[in-house]
Amino acid sequence: MLRKASALRAVYLSLYISSARLVTYFVFLSYIYQNNPLTADKVFFVLTIFNIIRQLMISYFPTAAAAIGELFVSMNRIEVSIFPIFLLAFRRSS
DSSP states (O other): OHHHHHHHHHHHHHHHHHHHHHHHHHHHHHHHHTTOOOOHHHHHHHHHHHHHHHHHHHHHHHHHHHHHHHHHHHHHHHHHHTHHHHHHHHHHHO
């Protein structure tokens, strides 16, 4: 479990460091290649939106992934511990 958490933390940090510059660079590059003029107001607007989205994705995505992992572990524990009890009770009643 600790190894998975460390791997998740490494993915989180790599996304945080690399995504901001690479995504904006490729977006502006594709915008220019489509023969559109790049102005300061467009750059400011796009960078503002990207920073908001990046902060939300980076802060909530790893938390959601960890919660899903905990969900599967909990479901497995419930299956192993409680399901046999219900199966025995069902067999006795029929």
